[in-house]
Amino acid sequence: MTAPHTSLSVTTEVDQLLHRLGVPRAAHTGGDLAVRSPITGEVIAQVPTTSSSEASQVIGRAHAAFPAWRDLPAPRRGELVRLLGEELRAAKADLGRLVTLEAGKVPSEGAGEVQEMIDICDFAVGLSRQLYGLTLATERAEHRMMESWHPLGVCGVISAFNFPVAVWSWNAALALVCGDPVVWKPSEKTPLTALATHAIAQRALARFGADAPDGLLGLLLGRREVGEVLVDDPRVPVLSATGSTAMGRHVGPKLAARFARAILELGGNNAAIVAPSADLDLALRGIAFAAMGTAGQRCTTLRRLFVHDSIYDRLVPRLAKVYASVKVGDPRESGTLVGPLIDRAAFDGMQRALDESRAAGAIVHGGERVEGIGTPQACYARPALVELAAHDGPVLRETFAPILYVMRYTSLDEAIGWHNAVGAGLSSSIFTLDMREAERFLSSAGSDCGIANVNIGPSGAEIGGAFGGEKETGGGREAGSDSWKAYMRRATNTINYSTRLPLAQGVTFDI
Numbered sequence: 001m002t003a004p005h006t007s008l009s010v011t012t013e014v015d016q017l018l019h020r021l022g023v024p025r026a027a028h029t030g031g032d033l034a035v036r037s038p039i040t041g042e043v044i045a046q047v048p049t050t051s052s053s054e055a056s057q058v059i060g061r062a063h064a065a066f067p068a069w070r071d072l073p074a075p076r077r078g079e080l081v082r083l084l085g086e087e088l089r090a091a092k093a094d095l096g097r098l099v100t101l102e103a104g105k106v107p108s109e110g111a112g113e114v115q116e117m118i119d120i121c122d123f124a125v126g127l128s129r130q131l132y133g134l135t136l137a138t139e140r141a142e143h144r145m146m147e148s149w150h151p152l153g154v155c156g157v158i159s160a161f162n163f164p165v166a167v168w169s170w171n172a173a174l175a176l177v178c179g180d181p182v183v184w185k186p187s188e189k190t191p192l193t194a195l196a197t198h199a200i201a202q203r204a205l206a207r208f209g210a211d212a213p214d215g216l217l218g219l220l221l222g223r224r225e226v227g228e229v230l231v232d233d234p235r236v237p238v239l240s241a242t243g244s245t246a247m248g249r250h251v252g253p254k255l256a257a258r259f260a261r262a263i264l265e266l267g268g269n270n271a272a273i274v275a276p277s278a279d280l281d282l283a284l285r286g287i288a289f290a291a292m293g294t295a296g297q298r299c300t301t302l303r304r305l306f307v308h309d310s311i312y313d314r315l316v317p318r319l320a321k322v323y324a325s326v327k328v329g330d331p332r333e334s335g336t337l338v339g340p341l342i343d344r345a346a347f348d349g350m351q352r353a354l355d356e357s358r359a360a361g362a363i364v365h366g367g368e369r370v371e372g373i374g375t376p377q378a379c380y381a382r383p384a385l386v387e388l389a390a391h392d393g394p395v396l397r398e399t400f401a402p403i404l405y406v407m408r409y410t411s412l413d414e415a416i417g418w419h420n421a422v423g424a425g426l427s428s429s430i431f432t433l434d435m436r437e438a439e440r441f442l443s444s445a446g447s448d449c450g451i452a453n454v455n456i457g458p459s460g461a462e463i464g465g466a467f468g469g470e471k472e473t474g475g476g477r478e479a480g481s482d483s484w485k486a487y488m489r490r491a492t493n494t495i496n497y498s499t500r501l502p503l504a505q506g507v508t509f510d511i
């Protein structure tokens with residue numbers, strides 16, 4: 001094992017951070033779930049997992065908390081989220097560092113993830129005074145028709161390793177102001193950041209006082225079996241599940257079978273089009289961050305690039321140079337832009353996709369293992385740029401690693417056709433200075449994704465917008481805009497303040 005790039009070993013630093021963040025030692029030692037840092041591959045904790053019966057009890061406590069939480073006025077519920085935001089501000093440096101150590105993100109992305117949690121708390125506090133219903137025109141005289149929004153019940157949250165804490169906050173901040181208790185099953189690869197977040201939330205609850213019922217926020221740790229308890233429990237009327245499309249294929253039908261509401265945030269296979277008029281310097285920077293940032297392990301990572309034939313030879317060789325020179329390595333070291341893959345399976349999946357591409361005649365730049373960091377369990381790879389002649393083969397599926405497939409196009413119709421010809425529909429971009437092309441891409445005849453951008457890459461969304469995608473991405477929306485409606489139930493109310501009883505559609509029923 002090579003020397004770590006800090007005076008502390010990862011394990012020692014993790015222990016210190018967990019202690020400072022308020023996680024008891026028993027919660028991360030002596031348990032059955034080994035947690036590895038992708039930075040060195042070493043085991044940094046042994047977390048005790050939640051049994052099915054314990055999970056059921058946690059859900060039961062959240063269910064019991066629902067009536068008291070539901071009955072508090074929404075602005076008062078917002079006060080808890082305000083305190084959560086304050087606690088997160090105070091813990092930002094430590095929690096961000098823990099994200100780096102447990103998930104392998106470079107420090108600015110670790111801190112950025114916690115900033116995203118703070119941002120959604122601020123958003124949700126404002127929202128707690130804006131859970132508006134409409135007043136609707138009624139066809140009957142002296143009647144009033146309106147919509148009311150009511151809390152739904154326990155909100156389950158299942159999250160993926162690559163946004164180990166932000167995804168919980170997108171759901172929890174909204175669910176809490178909407179009046180729903182929250183039970184969270186984080187990724188088995190990142191339970192430590194979940195434990196720390198839970199401890200931070202406990203501090204907010206303690207400051208909030210007795211109005212917060214016992215069991216309002218629950219945490220279940222373990223693999224998919226623990227998540228399945230949440231999926232199957234009829235006391236959970238809404239479940240937000242973030243992860244692979246394969247996971248969604250299991251979870252979605254089960255929720256549908258019991259008529260629970262599903263917020264599915266699944267895989268992406270995001271693309272960008274670089275048109276002849278594009279500002280190539282700007283496009284280069286946008287592509288580089290979107291394709292290589294977070295070592296290609298964002299759901300919104302840029303994976304497919306369609307470059308107009310007339311500019312291909314000006315852009316792609318420059319991109320290949322950036323790919324060859326970007327610093328890959330220990331994210332704790334300054335200047336590193338690409339950290340480790342989460343585990344060996346991710347590295348093997350990347351190599352399989354590259355082998356398949358080579359067999360199909362592609363030119364592959366990069367993609368090789370970067371040796372010499374940590375134990376053999378730590379997997380670092382130089383990002384791969386893959387020049388393909390056809391939109392076919394591995395390019396059609398999401399490989400959760402830094403691979404960018406590049407293809408030439410000659411007409412915008414052709415590029416949009418390829419763009420939409422994959423299962424996923426999460427995020428998309430066009431780089432162009434031509435207003436007609438930009439508007440066409442954003443129109444109903446353009447990108448079929450939940451997110452469509454102009455002159456920025458597909459990754460790095462702000463919390464103010466609704467986040468999510470179509471088709472195999474699952475159709476769910478989280479975070480901003482009116483995503484809150486998924487955490488509430490809508491009642492249409494009609495009030496008759498006349499002395500008559502006119503029926504709708506002019507129906508008569510005289511008795």
Ligand code: NAD
Pocket residue numbers: 158159160161162163185186187188222223224225226227228231242243244245246247250251264265266267268298299300398400426468469473
């Ligand atoms: P994963 O599907 O392996 O696991 C995600 C979570 O689901 C984990 O907590 C896991 O334990 C749980 N899980 C898996 N199968 C389950 C089942 N049958 N029942 C209940 N729970 C189950 O995903 P991952 O490897 O952690 O994350 C990477 C994937 O997540 C990528 O496909 C990425 O695109 C996607 N992702 C999507 C978004 C989004 O917002 N659309 C955000 C982040 C990640």
